[in-house]
Amino acid sequence: MISTGNEHPAAPVAEDALQTGNGQAIADRITNSISLGLLAVGERLPPEIELAQQFGVAVATLRKGLAVLRERGIVVTHRGRSGGSFVVKAPFPSDAESASRLQGLSVVELRDLRDGSIAVGATTARLAAERAWDGSLARLRELATGVTSSATAATAASADSRFHIEVAVLAQSRRLMSAELGLQSEISPLVWAQGVFGSGVAEEIQEHHLAIVAAIAAGDGARAAQAMTEHITADVHRVIDAKLSLEAPTS
């Protein structure tokens, strides 16, 4: 994840600047989690040690990230027994912010995001097909159609994300769920920010979700993995197309 407005980083980076950069990167990732509704306004962030583990960074780096979030007015920190960091604002990237983010990411990086998402997503779909029982699928069915009943891009992104996370929940693997949470916080703002909302793509995404649910409900792991692979590929390729069109020379 890159920080916005930083398309041309200077070549040599001092140790100090690198540290601050890491803080900003972690702040961006936490911001994405909040944008997606994985962390809600008013909610207390998990303890620092736990949060650092979740994001795979050192506690010191996480603290720098929290400092950035405080400066941005996204969290406040209270001291004392009932203290902790609380979310006070849930930002969804503006069109300008996501355009800048897309320009900062290379096609190869987006492809890598796709590859990682498929590795995790297809496996969660296969395991969910093997492990989920009927009664636990009602919620997944509900979530599958959340993308078309959302009023804004931000809520659609959140609904989309929740669907993928629920598949991971049904897979019953904490490692994969944790990986999926991280991937969703990166991928979903990109998928939903680029003019996707209201352009009929939500219906296409919903169709993919329903195909995944049908395969999981049928207990067909191979088909579930295949459906998930096709879904993620289509999503990320739309993002890559959006990036390419942003950068197409105007004639």
Added chain:
Amino acid sequence: MNPTPESAEATALVSRRRRPEIDAVSRWFTRAFADLDTLNVDLCEHLESVSSPEDDVVALARLGRDGIKKRSKRFLNEHPSADGAGVIFARAADAEGRGVIEWWERDASLGVHRYAFGLNPAGDRFYDYEKIEWFVMTFGSGQHWITGPYIDYLGVDEYVVTLTAQSTVHGRPVGIAGVDIKMSDLERELLPLLQRFPGRATLVTTHGSVLASNTSTLIAGDRIRPAELGLKEHPLRASGASVTVAYE
């Protein structure tokens, strides 16, 4: 000739005598639910003593909070394999439909602490617990139940099973008392018992989900049909028959 209850009992005794390992597993579940019942009775008596019959569940939870804390904490201290304990109240009709939960959880850094769930139905992270199997199966019916294995996403976010019993206060069901056990801890408890079986042995839920077993061919989370694997089945009455021992 129809078997009389006495002779059925006698047959059961005979088969039990042949299978002391089943008896050991069965005792574990009987004990686990007896412990939950003891906690539940204690919680309900406490709630009854601090409230009047007109109080709704929001008031009950508020009036009972300190006592629930004391009892849940004590339970967790006395039962190291339990990860969480408390009372989940049925959502009050007259309380804007918000959820009401008094839950205490073990945490490596915070110790035993009160777990804050998303209880606002309009919120993104609403913990819609009345749709979860443990609530559906226990509230109203009053039967014991084991739910899982499942990742309690938006709940305690752990891979657990949940044991439940109904809580009745002033003669009225108000919710359920529950105990969470992390799957790794459940395994530590049950594996020694399963390893006493001479052949393959596994504990499965009504959904066919494996809770624990003594073989790598059946692992927690796998879904199986014991009969197709040539396994005999013995439902565990203490669990509301939500768990069955399947063995060779």
